[in-house]
Amino acid sequence: MIRFLLRRIGLAVPTLLGVSIVIFVTIRIVPGDPVASLLGPTGSAEARERLTKDLGLDAPIPVQYVKWLGNVVQGDLGRSIAKQTDALPYVWEAFRNTLTLSIFAALVAILGGIALGVLAATRRGRVASGFSTAVSLFSISAPQYSVGLILIVYLSAGRGWFPSGGMRNPTGDSGFGDLLNHLWLPGISAALVPLGIIARMVRSSMLDALSADFVESLRARGIPEWKVRWHAFHNALPSVLTIAGLQVGYLLGGVIFVEIVFSWPGLGLVVFQSISQRDLPVIQAGVLVSALAFVVINLIVDALHGLMDPRIRR
């Protein structure tokens, strides 16, 4: 098991390197110039040249990359061009906010998805199954931004039950209750798609497991139906886990639409703003952090997978 994990960790390093190259090159290939956006249209040619040199943007891309990577390895992700602060603390705080939102959304998505999926698989052909299929289909198809806006209109602006945006109450207490209050609407908006996907996965792998031969053998041994279903659920879990891990990974990358609609100060919002400002170091740092989060989530999933299914422990 430990060797299995070490190998996975070893595999994560080249993955991250690859990701960093792709981000670095992509950002520099797409049109747009940080110098121009910093100086504005009135900047002189001389000022432009000096700033370009200051920012190290005059060197060839491979040279810039190696230099950047050298700094990254030492924990320096550069300075924000727009804010003139270190990029890492800025991105890190945004990531923590995204993490809060993601954990909430992941809990809703995983618990809800499992409940709906198990319902659909075990009450086949009945009302409950139709209901759960409809809910999961709806949640996959409904765009996050429209769901978010609808929630704001009906539950926030109309009734004032929930705040319409932000993460904490700027005035007054901002304890856990306040955070939770702010979490509901963006959390549910962000949870819908993964919830639907997880529900469908749970349903299909649960049905697979229930049609396996060992289920009939369990019944032939006089094991009561609820225990038989528990065996089937256990067998369905590994594939559900893989899908759920992927979905949580996406959430951690920042749920851009949700964060914009609810002005949630997360990674998605920060990267989105940095792109419009051509703030290259922040974009790079943001994408790198979310890639790292994705890799870590996958490591956790692999470890859990190994715990759940002895056949893949090698």
Add this chain to the structure above:
Amino acid sequence: METATPATSSVVAASSSPAAASPDGRDGTGQPTGAVQPTLRISDLHTVFRSRGLTVAAVRGVDLDLHPGEITVLLGESGSGKSVTAKSVMRLYGANASFSGAVELEGRDLLSLPPKEMLAVRGAEIAMVPQDPTAALDPLRRIGAQLVEVLRQHKVVPNKAAAQARALELLDQVGIPDPKRVYRSFPHELSGGMRQRAVIAIAVSCDPKVLIADEPTTALDVTVQAQILDLFQRLIAELHSAVLLVTHDVGVAEEVGDRVGVMYAGRIVEFGPAAEVLNTPRHPYTRALLDSIPTPGVERGRLRSIVGQPPVSGEIPAGCAFGLRCPHAFARCRSVDATLISVGERRQAACHLLEEEVSA
């Protein structure tokens, strides 16, 4: 249940066959009827599946008695209804299956038992050894846990520690050389033969009165097959269970069977002591079945396959179900169904040709 056979048992299905009047349709037991009460008595069992408006009669009137310590074999091609008969006994089918007739375990009719009581019968009083041991075990649970689960479920042991001790004992009993290791193993860590031994250990864990083995050796290597069959016979001698063994393998039937019933299209067409039925078959189908088996070292020219296909369960022809493929069929076979009649001591067959012989 002294001497008389139940009224339902003698005539397999509605038929106008005169010779079917033979009163002891059950005399294939090999013992004088009534001397020993059978552990399990299947009477006129019908199993019908319905799905999407389609009705399939998979078992069409089977009578069978199982006696303690005896292996009764159901032999037939796939689709003959032998496995369905076995699983019907345990009521292992969902809502789309319906049963009629009776399956009596020591006088208690299982077909009319409430589901909850049936649950207590399965695994404890009637246990099953399934076809493929690899598929029969939960791949994510250790062998020990799966044994303990059954022992605890049927409360044959007072507590968990006793269950563990008993599980190790059972693994040893089925000839597993290192019970402690196997107890901790996952199914994928064992060989096919070891897995089948573990599955057998689970099946016999609660000292079942009836053991149903559905093609127990089909998924195994020939050499392992022989070991498993030996083990099987040894255990049955020890436990004194009544065994219903379902197989398509004539060799297996000959090797371990005490009595054999040959099934075709949902019915038993020939029944009697295994050696007699397999050496001197009376029914044309049994003969055809035996003729289609290759024998090593014996030069017989081309193997004779049976012409045509077995009828699809939904579309059984009028008259004898084997009529269309039978080389000896005559007019009567196409219009009147044949029923089991006594054809000599302890033997039965369902064929119009034999009816004439008997009445002549």
